[in-house]
Amino acid sequence: MNAIRINRGGFLKRVRSQKELVLLSVPFFIYFLIFSYAPLWGLTMAFQNYKPQLAFAEQQWVGLQHFKDLFSDEKFMRVLGNTIGMSLINLILSFVSAIAFALFLNELKSRRFKRFTQTISYMPHFLSWIIVCGLVANILSMDSGILNEILMKLGLIQDKVHFLGDPKYFWWIVGLSNVWKSMGWNSIIYLAAITSIDPALYDAASIDGCGRFKRMWHVTLPGIKSTIIILLIMNAGWILNAGFEVQYILGSSGLVLDVSETIDIFVLKSLGKAGGFSVGTAAGLFKTLVSVVILTMCNFIAGKLGEEKLI
Amino acid sequence: MKIKKAIALILSFVFILCLFGACTSNSPADSAASPGQNDTPSSNDGDSGDGDTPPAGKDPITFTMFVAGPGEAPPETNKIVKKIQELTGVTIEFEFLVGDMEQKVGTMIFGGEYPDFIGAGNARGQFLNAGSFAALDEYLPNYPNLWSHFSPYEKRLRNVSEDGKIYILDIWGRQYRLEDGEDDLYEADYNGPAFWIQKDVLAWDNYSYPKTLEELFDLLERYYAAFPTIDGQPTLPFEILSDGWRSFCLKNAPQHLVGGRNEGDVVMKDYNTFEVEIYQNKDYAKDYYKTLNEAYKKGLINPETFTRLFDQYLNVLSTGRVLCMFDQQWNFQDGENVLVGENKLERTYVPLGISYSGEPVAYNRVRSNGIVGGNGMGISVSCKDIPRAMEFMEQLLSEEIQTLMYWGIEGEDYYVTEDGRYRRTPEQKANFDNPDWRLANAGMVIGDQFPKLEGRFPNGNAVNAGNQPEERLENQFDYDKEFYSHYGFFSKSDFLPTMANPNYPEIWSIFSTMPDDDPTKIVFTQLTELQDRYLPGVIMSDDFEAAWTEYAARYEEIDYQTLETTIQQAVAERYDP
Numbered sequence: 031m032n033a034i035r036i037n038r039g040g041f042l043k044r045v046r047s048q049k050e051l052v053l054l055s056v057p058f059f060i061y062f063l064i065f066s067y068a069p070l071w072g073l074t075m076a077f078q079n080y081k082p083q084l085a086f087a088e089q090q091w092v093g094l095q096h097f098k099d100l101f102s103d104e105k106f107m108r109v110l111g112n113t114i115g116m117s118l119i120n121l122i123l124s125f126v127s128a129i130a131f132a133l134f135l136n137e138l139k140s141r142r143f144k145r146f147t148q149t150i151s152y153m154p155h156f157l158s159w160i161i162v163c164g165l166v167a168n169i170l171s172m173d174s175g176i177l178n179e180i181l182m183k184l185g186l187i188q189d190k191v192h193f194l195g196d197p198k199y200f201w202w203i204v205g206l207s208n209v210w211k212s213m214g215w216n217s218i219i220y221l222a223a224i225t226s227i228d229p230a231l232y233d234a235a236s237i238d239g240c241g242r243f244k245r246m247w248h249v250t251l252p253g254i255k256s257t258i259i260i261l262l263i264m265n266a267g268w269i270l271n272a273g274f275e276v277q278y279i280l281g282s283s284g285l286v287l288d289v290s291e292t293i294d295i296f297v298l299k300s301l302g303k304a305g306g307f308s309v310g311t312a313a314g315l316f317k318t319l320v321s322v323v324i325l326t327m328c329n330f331i332a333g334k335l336g337e338e339k340l341i
Numbered sequence: 342m343k344i345k346k347a348i349a350l351i352l353s354f355v356f357i358l359c360l361f362g363a364c365t366s367n368s369p370a371d372s373a374a375s376p377g378q379n380d381t382p383s384s385n386d387g388d389s390g391d392g393d394t395p396p397a398g399k400d401p402i403t404f405t406m407f408v409a410g411p412g413e414a415p416p417e418t419n420k421i422v423k424k425i426q427e428l429t430g431v432t433i434e435f436e437f438l439v440g441d442m443e444q445k446v447g448t449m450i451f452g453g454e455y456p457d458f459i460g461a462g463n464a465r466g467q468f469l470n471a472g473s474f475a476a477l478d479e480y481l482p483n484y485p486n487l488w489s490h491f492s493p494y495e496k497r498l499r500n501v502s503e504d505g506k507i508y509i510l511d512i513w514g515r516q517y518r519l520e521d522g523e524d525d526l527y528e529a530d531y532n533g534p535a536f537w538i539q540k541d542v543l544a545w546d547n548y549s550y551p552k553t554l555e556e557l558f559d560l561l562e563r564y565y566a567a568f569p570t571i572d573g574q575p576t577l578p579f580e581i582l583s584d585g586w587r588s589f590c591l592k593n594a595p596q597h598l599v600g601g602r603n604e605g606d607v608v609m610k611d612y613n614t615f616e617v618e619i620y621q622n623k624d625y626a627k628d629y630y631k632t633l634n635e636a637y638k639k640g641l642i643n644p645e646t647f648t649r650l651f652d653q654y655l656n657v658l659s660t661g662r663v664l665c666m667f668d669q670q671w672n673f674q675d676g677e678n679v680l681v682g683e684n685k686l687e688r689t690y691v692p693l694g695i696s697y698s699g700e701p702v703a704y705n706r707v708r709s710n711g712i713v714g715g716n717g718m719g720i721s722v723s724c725k726d727i728p729r730a731m732e733f734m735e736q737l738l739s740e741e742i743q744t745l746m747y748w749g750i751e752g753e754d755y756y757v758t759e760d761g762r763y764r765r766t767p768e769q770k771a772n773f774d775n776p777d778w779r780l781a782n783a784g785m786v787i788g789d790q791f792p793k794l795e796g797r798f799p800n801g802n803a804v805n806a807g808n809q810p811e812e813r814l815e816n817q818f819d820y821d822k823e824f825y826s827h828y829g830f831f832s833k834s835d836f837l838p839t840m841a842n843p844n845y846p847e848i849w850s851i852f853s854t855m856p857d858d859d860p861t862k863i864v865f866t867q868l869t870e871l872q873d874r875y876l877p878g879v880i881m882s883d884d885f886e887a888a889w890t891e892y893a894a895r896y897e898e899i900d901y902q903t904l905e906t907t908i909q910q911a912v913a914e915r916y917d918p
Contacts, residue, residue, distance in 0.1 A: 079858075081471075082450050082451055082453065082471050083471050083472035167648075167650075167653070171645065172643070172644070172645045173574075173575065173643075173645060173657075174574075192644045192645060192648075194645075194648040195644055195645065195647055195648045195881075279650070280648075282584060282585060282650070283583060283584075283647050283648040283877060284583060284588075284647065284873045284874045284875065284876060284877040284878065285647050285648065285877050285878060285881070286648075287873070287874050288874070298441075298443070298444060299443075301443050301444065301447040306447075307447075307451070
């Protein structure tokens, strides 16, 4: 008798026995319902010719028309290419630089110097992009920009280079600005992971005849491998987020527009255009779908490789 | 256990309350701000005000206003704002645009909640087509000041909207003239499009007066050779701003070179039939860009000019090393003000009416013909009390309040001479010229956002203190006086001839209120994107012909002919002599 009742009313009974906990979680449940799930309703705009002045029932439904338009739009395809290109550059540069920086910082003998460097290096994280872009524009300026001055003095170039006006430099300017801004910050988590490595492993490696680089390679890196993979999965989901501010501020000139526009800028600009709300939403929805797919894929691969999974 | 449960229960309850509190916190403030939803402005709900005694029969009321342009709200202590509050019982809470306009306006429209007043600015089309404005047709004739101000231009007000109703009231454009032969002296300084050149460049060349592109760029080249640096920094002979919507500096010159006024992206070919043409792919545009291309190759145009943002442009301009640019003065005014502040008057600018014909042309120095239609503000559909809002604007238009806003308080900010002229002491004028003082003590911050008088009061004085002619003459800097005397001019406006008004609104303003999904607007957007994308490259190209051919071919892919016929119709509809 008892066993049957547990099976039948198992869920309810469990709820009843945990009702304080359930009660405590109700506010959060409501919070997410209101602020995370209710707005999803707005995604219906992607399937309508949305006009803000009309009520929901009056909107005209167009099915997948906006998606078809997007993918037959030469401009959107270019924007998509830009986004993926810049995103990959950002991902690889910021990943490699943050890990390398953490490894090198870890090898520093002087604690004081190490702390000092670490603090300095993550400061740029707190600057807003508009300031960083101002700095970048000044450094790269032809007028009195320091980079051009140095290159001229060294005799590496004959004429000043118009860095911000030349499409071939643009992606790299974005990538390197990102590195400058976020390297120190990103390395914090690796440094934290490194501290959890058992010091005995280093001693053992030394006894086995490993030098500094071999210890970094065989002890430190494997020690933070799972952190690296988790962060990679998390970042891979953002593959269509190549950022927005740098491209918008530094790339608005007609000279580099072809390589600077990202999906986010496309969405923003479509706001002021015909059917902009719908087209913008469609582009945003597409972006989200890609993120979810890639995240799931990376997670699956990580699982196959025997690493910890994120979800 | 019981206590724990109770705590859990209370906590969750508090959380939930917080959540809902966040959602609804706006409503109490709203209802507090609107003492009565009543439609009759004179009704007294017995709702006692907060200390100030409003005029009989009027509750104090607070209206909110969004202005789609930069600005700063006046402090509460501003004496004119207080005075207007006393006279009308109305307090205005301003919100000026910060950041990106499209984004801000887009989210506002999306939310569907508007302030009481909307200063539409360049976002007029977005607001209008989203149905943000309340129709004012039934209200307007009930207010004598407003009605006499606008009724001559009723057609223009109505032409702005698809359904022919009145939504936007122009805040500029109605010039009051006395027709005593002196009206032109009251005209404000020209601040529109032209090739603006540093006074020193002309002075150095024995006060020459270039009339063609060749003469202009020849002069810039010679001056640049003589002064490769200014104050130790490299001279920038010709700047072209192409940042965002301000790319008119890049594109709009050809329409003026052939003698037209500022229509935007079309040239009026025939003022009788209103036949228009898109000109950015025509030969007269090509000639202009070719001249720029040659200037670029000679080093007269710094490539960096195309990547400069608006702030950076103002910045280089304020160093005094930019010799010349095609721009509209209101756009670069902030940069020029720095030069005035540093007393570098020889580095400030005068307009040149460069043309292909070799005779100076008017550019946009067109005699005023009243309001344009659509260039203004409106009352939003969420306005809590439309009649009261209208009444407020009605009161603002009175001579008394106009004088308060644009001259100040008699005896404090200006004095009246025996023959009835309004004048200011040098100190009073200096105060008025100081933007910080103005914000804290003057009323134009309100006046500028609402329909206003311009030109002259019936008593002969200028409506705006800055346009009183005797004062302008007395206060002209010695350098300027001397400079203009070489040409026999009174002010910088005189560098351009005047032009009769063609009696239809500037064509760019027709685009600005067109619905976004209008096919014409879509073509227009395509053209704009194409031009912004290609023209800098064309100007910087090694092989101009090849670059131009590619650009022109791209142009042909767009169906701009339909645009031309639609505009022709639109202009014919709006023609109003």
